[in-house]
Amino acid sequence: xxxTIDWYVALSAILFTIGALGVLLRRSAIIVFMCIELMxxxxxxxxxAFARSLxxxxxxxxxxxxxxxxxxxxxxxxALIVTIFRTxxxxxxxxxxxxxx
Amino acid sequence: xxxxxxxxxxxxGLTIVAGILVVTLRNxxxxxxxxxxxxxxxxxxxxxxGAGFLAAAQLLIYIGAISILxxxxxxxxxxxxxxxxxxxxxxxxxxxxxxxxxxxxxxxVITRLWRNEIFDSPPEVPTAIMNQIVVQLGSxxxxxxxxxxxxxxxxMLLLAAxxxxxxxxxxxxxxxx
Numbered sequence: 001x002x003x004t005i006d007w008y009v010a011l012s013a014i015l016f017t018i019g020a021l022g023v024l025l026r027r028s029a030i031i032v033f034m035c036i037e038l039m040x041x042x043x044x045x046x047x048x049a050f051a052r053s054l055x056x057x058x059x060x061x062x063x064x065x066x067x068x069x070x071x072x073x074x075x076x077x078x079a080l081i082v083t084i085f086r087t088x089x090x091x092x093x094x095x096x097x098x099x100x101x
Numbered sequence: 102x103x104x105x106x107x108x109x110x111x112x113x114g115l116t117i118v119a120g121i122l123v124v125t126l127r128n129x130x131x132x133x134x135x136x137x138x139x140x141x142x143x144x145x146x147x148x149x150x151g152a153g154f155l156a157a158a159q160l161l162i163y164i165g166a167i168s169i170l171x172x173x174x175x176x177x178x179x180x181x182x183x184x185x186x187x188x189x190x191x192x193x194x195x196x197x198x199x200x201x202x203x204x205x206x207x208x209x210v211i212t213r214l215w216r217n218e219i220f221d222s223p224p225e226v227p228t229a230i231m232n233q234i235v236v237q238l239g240s241x242x243x244x245x246x247x248x249x250x251x252x253x254x255x256x257m258l259l260l261a262a263x264x265x266x267x268x269x270x271x272x273x274x275x276x277x278x
Binding site for chain 1: 106109113116117120121123124129132133136139140143146147150151152155158159162163166167170171173174175177178187188189190191192193195196197199200203204207208211234237238241242247248251255256258259262263265266267269270272
């Protein structure tokens with residue numbers, strides 16, 4: 001037997017959980033962004049795996065759009081981080097609490 | 102164990118270990134390098150799935166562009182690179198519980214609720230499509246019946262986001278005083 005769809009689903013679930021752990025646990029905003037990229041990658045992985053398993057190319061088309069949105073997100077996000085660092089001299093997410101009620 | 106399974110386990114092991122390193126490494130720069138390794142593993146999985154063009158796009162966009170952008174951001178915020186008392190935030194305990202619970206939920210849904218008999222006997226992928234994958238993708242992106250509107254909207258979104266990023270990061274006049 002070969003590597004079936006279940007293996008890819010399992011890998012994607014593990015990778016997504018690792019990314020979620022990083023987003024929820026780490027203190028540096030840049031690490032949070034990197035872990036969001038990991039989660040997007042796990043979703044892309046699942047798209048490609050199902051596209052292969054169903055013999056349908058539309059999953060791969062969707063992955064390109066996810067990559068475009070990820071690139072836009074990381075560009076805007078890193079610009080925000082640099083701006084916040086310039087004013088607060090820190091990117092510790094515990095200290096970024098201006099919007100706290 | 103067949104060769105394909107061995108390659109899958111090796112590549113996915115690389116991906117997962119690199120992902121864990123991203124979460125645990127203290128040094129931001131080392132974490133960024135581990136993230137590039139994880140992206141490389143995902144590109145390997147794409148190759149295993151017969152999506153060679155996507156693997157190339159993954160290498161160019163994620164490893165070539167997004168990772169470099171993140172490394173530039175790390176260098177611009179250099180003070181955070183120094184070793185600190187703890188790399189975790191003040192709500193790490195609650196975050197750990199949330200992540201573990203969501204993983205358990207994910208495993209429950211996948212193993213108990215998600216099961217479509219269509220995947221038990223996957224359809225034979227037409228080799229004609231798989232051999233012409235780039236041609237098919239290219240014509241999908243520009244044919245009016247398929248994805249040309251989302252394609253244009255995505256390019257506009259990327260342009261707007263990049264202009265917005267430049268505007269957000271532009272030094273304010275009062276900062277220089």
